[in-house]
Amino acid sequence: MGAQSLAVAYGALALCLALAKAANPGFVVRITQAGLDYAHQQGIAILEKELARLKLPDISGDSRLRHVGKVRYEISSLELQSFNLPYSRISLSPNVGLHISISNAFAEVDGDWRVKLLFIRDHGSFNLNVENVYIKIDLKLGSDTSGKPTVDTSSCSTRISKVRVHFLGKFGWLYNLFYNAVESRFRNILERKVCETVASSVHNDLQPYLRSLPVTARIDAMAGIDYSLVAPPTATAQSLDVELKGEFFSMVHRSAVPFTPLPLALPSDHDHMVYFGASSFFFNTASFAYHAAGALVFEITDSMIPEAVDFHLNTATFSAFVPQLEKMYPDMLMKIRLSTPSAPSLNIRPGGLSLQPVVDVQAYAILPNSSLAPLFLLSLTGNVSAFIDVRSGHIVGNLSVGRLRLFLKHSDVGTFQVRQLQSIMNIFASTILLPHLNGRLEQGFPLPLPDRIQLSNILVRFHQNFLLLGADVHYQPKERT
Known part of the structure; x- marks a missing residue:
């Protein structure tokens, strides 16, 4: 194909694409901020239930302390008692999609602990309060080849500002030996799990619901x-x-x-x-x-x-x-x-x-x-x-x-x-x-x-x-x- 023919072909293709893009709709649906706020309320209620069902893995490890030795700890049977999202809002991101911000969320976790230090062994239960949780979610909106709407999580971040742990047992001084390690690992796990749950909820709940829109x-x-x-x-x-x-x-x-x-x-x-x-x-x-x-x-x-x-x-x-x-x-x-x-x-x-x-x-x-x-x-x-x-x-x-x-x-x-x-x-x-x-x-x-x-x-x-x-x-x- 000569250069002139190639130019004509590309020009025809560009014209077709321009005409396709310029096609006017016969019907338009507009969702206002009030409509988005209402949908957001329903979605947050579902997300709250999903987060409350989070499965958290056991945590174990060693903490070597100077003059004391190695402390072996195990955290198991972690169970979320609640996960509350009291403050959240949805906003429009022009030409992108939707942005959801959640602030001051909090959760409560119960579990069991076990520790070993030299000849000392102890175990018991604990209660953990997660406070000041901040979650940011971006949703990308699109359409598939059949003309149905699509939604995907384009980004998600979670930040936990405060974790408080209350251990129940005989040796109070012993718990502090592994508290920092447990608190840090738990924070990282929960931050990751929250975004995994968000992505799963969007994929398994929101996406199928949007696809119920009749084409x-x-x-x-x-x-x-x-x-x-x-x-x-x-x-x-x-x-x-x-x-x-x-x-x-x-x-x-x-x-x-x-x-x-x-x-x-x-x-x-x-x-x-x-x-x-x-x-x-x-x-x-x-x-x-x-x-x-x-x-x-x-x-x-x-x-x-x-x-x-x-x-x-x-x-x-x-x-x-x-x-x-x-x-x-x-x-x-x-x-x-x-x-x-x-x-x-x-x-x-x-x-x-x-x-x-x-x-x-x-x-x-x-x-x-x-x-x-x-x-x-x-x-x-x-x-x-x-x-x-x-x-x-x-x-x-x-x-x-x-x-x-x-x-x-x-x-x-x-x-x-x-x-x-x-x-x-x-x-x-x-x-x-x-x-x-x-x-x-x-x-x-x-x-x-x-x-x-x-x-x-x-x-x-x-x-x-x-x-x-x-x-x-x-x-x-x-x-x-």
Whole structure:
């Protein structure tokens, strides 16, 4: 390969990498300092329990003293009675991750001792108090190839300022002969063990919990949501931002979405523990996915007409508006098929959420042999507004329809006044179609939440091209059986 070709290849690679890096998320999760503080409380409680279960090794050795001789000592059956972490805080390290500092921690250890000096032998128990323990932990946040978040302990240091030992036995002067050696070795062991426990807890507890964040959330047989991370979590001075793909996809036939998300800049709100930014891209991929899966097709038959509605879906009813039906298809039941030529596009603005779908309305007569005879094809448009809320960790919605407009696209039964069908179409929309759609929207779409997280104090706010959801969180621990 020549120098020029090589330069072109490197240039193309650099462009691809730049474009990949520049890809905007469709969904953003922001964890504020209040949210981190709450998560920190839960994590410290777990770490405290892990530290209290520390297994400490036996300590033995010789201490040679001038004019006295060699003192042989053994410290065994070391058992932590408690390990308390009363003061700690979590802070953001911009572009790095999280920093945790623990101060004035203290622990209590019981154990047995045995000593031998010339012809003197003694043994007993002891109580050891560890005070002024300082622990510093740095956590590095990232993402793996599947788009799941990762966390690792990038550094850990422990410093113990004070150790007090109380020996129980007959020869008080003897204990001081090996106290310093025991105190020094115990301090070194505990400092090392604390950081080993921190790393183990992050790997065995925190990492698996973060991986419970759903990368793919199945909604139903038709569609799912891709919540994979498009970049490692970003720590700023005020919050931790997690950028997700935020894209619905068809379970029937997954295909590339023909549009891209716009930049999504969340406002600097910090009153809630967590914020979710759902872009118009996020909602429009839902429309695209359900359309691609063939789910935006709805058929209305006479059996679906509510009893309170005083007409039937048949040619006798429609002949009042389309006179030719009485001669061509007398006293026959009808079927109405609603479909969207293209996926409806949703708009999000500070005033709310709306869409203007275009719906094809194909009317059929059901012949005696059950085959269908096409009658006419209408185009229906209208303003649809949406109400959005969060319930049980799901985005739920409710649609309402304004004035509908009808246009005749094709007729197999001659010309007629389309405007006269307006009232019937309004009835179909309000009594059949909307209840069906709202029943599905009432089930909602899951938010990207790890296990056992409940949301409260919900905020819903509309911005240009994205929906902002704010909430406080509550972690529900597993019930022990």
